[in-house]
Amino acid sequence: MSMHEVLQQDRRLVMLRVLNESPAYTANESILDSSLDAYGHRISRDLVLSEMHWLQEQGLITCKDMSGTLVATITQRGSDVAEGQATHPGVKRPRP
Template identity: 50%
Template sequence: MSEYANFLRADLRLVILRILSEMPGYRANSSILANLLHQMGHATTRDQAKTEMRWLAEQGLLKLEEVGSVIVATLTERGQDVAEGRSQVDGIARPRA
């Protein structure tokens, strides 16, 4: 994978965490996340959003619940720490000041 592709993926993961940190209850489904990612400049499919959500869950940053064809993600405390720059995880961009 190219350096640019890795950069985009790391930023996409950070944006997912930051979106969830601003949602009521720190929750959103994969459809909403894909739409918001698109609005924020990430041209991702719902499948790509789900793939990154699963990766973030493997890192302990999200809890996932499958409801039909969508996945509902809830931000964990650790995920909020990463979203706000208090903690760092390889593969996720750091928020800028």
């Protein structure tokens, strides 16, 4: 596995964990971007949006546009992956 893939899988796990711990299991692109920065993933907003769309395509989150800002809500499947109760290709498995 390449370093790029390791970082990508970790970013996705961080996003799911942030959503899983957020009030109403929801956060917007700005909160997710700031959270990724806090976890050492300094990436562009465009890449944050790309990851949000990928997670949505996988059925791990839902997204909706709220006046030009993308807002994500974790699904039950996404919550299971965030907590390590399920696995998904492309998302790092959390440590116990």
